[in-house]
Amino acid sequence: MSLLDIYVLGAPVLREETKVVDEVTDELRSLIDDMFETMYAAKGIGLAAPQIGRSERITVIDVDGRQLVLVNPEIVLAEGKEREEEGCLSIPDIYGDVDRAKRVVVRALDRDGKPFEIDAEDLLARCMQHEIDHLHGRLFIDHLSLVKRRAALAKWEKLRKGDKSHTRKVVPEGVARHHHRDEEL
Numbered sequence: 001m002s003l004l005d006i007y008v009l010g011a012p013v014l015r016e017e018t019k020v021v022d023e024v025t026d027e028l029r030s031l032i033d034d035m036f037e038t039m040y041a042a043k044g045i046g047l048a049a050p051q052i053g054r055s056e057r058i059t060v061i062d063v064d065g066r067q068l069v070l071v072n073p074e075i076v077l078a079e080g081k082e083r084e085e086e087g088c089l090s091i092p093d094i095y096g097d098v099d100r101a102k103r104v105v106v107r108a109l110d111r112d113g114k115p116f117e118i119d120a121e122d123l124l125a126r127c128m129q130h131e132i133d134h135l136h137g138r139l140f141i142d143h144l145s146l147v148k149r150r151a152a153l154a155k156w157e158k159l160r161k162g163d164k165s166h167t168r169k170v171v172p173e174g175v176a177r178h179h180h181r182d183e184e185l
């Protein structure tokens with residue numbers, strides 16, 4: 001398994017529509033394993049293919065220890081509304097309140113290409129909506145009001161300090177980050 005770099009805001013791949021998966025091959029299963037490893041190392045509860053620079057319609061999720069692989073996911077029912085704070089592994093350290101359906105039913109293929117449906121509420125429903133947005137080139141900041149989106153983007157630019165790179169490295173789990181005095185300057 002390998003840790004993958006995460007694409008960050010500004011990378012064109014995050015704004016592109018993904019492609020429907022015709023067949024879940026061994027190569028894609030191995031990609032799914034790498035996505036889980038990367039998601040856990042990045043301390044996320046979800047990760048979508050565009051976030052690691054891929055264009056397949058695939059996302060992985062783990063809310064409360066339940067691993068979910070969604071290939072070609074579609075929301076077939078959305079009900080209720082709830083506003084909660086969200087973050088995104090592709091826009092680290094930026095948060096905002098997003099309105100989402102409280103409950104969704106999602107139809108997808110699993111890692112073996114088998115169709116299934118999942119009926120979820122609250123955080124899992126929110127996470128699935130956030131990840132399915134990624135598969136259509138949408139980010140949580142697109143749901144914010146103009147004023148809040150501008151503030152979020154201004155904070156992002158400030159945090160980036162002119163860094164124009166489109167990816168970030170994820171530190172493997174269990175590896176302590178060395179503290180460099182330079183980082184304090």
Ligand code: K1U
Binds near residue numbers: 043045046086131
């Ligand atoms: O797709 C991603 O960027 C992953 C993102 C998913 C997500 C976060 C919050 C609400 C819905 C979906 C994250 O996992 S960011 C990490 C995070 O904010 C979080 C972690 C544990 C519980 C709740 C949020």
Ligand code: ZN
Binds near residue numbers: 087088130134
């Ligand atoms: Zn995200």
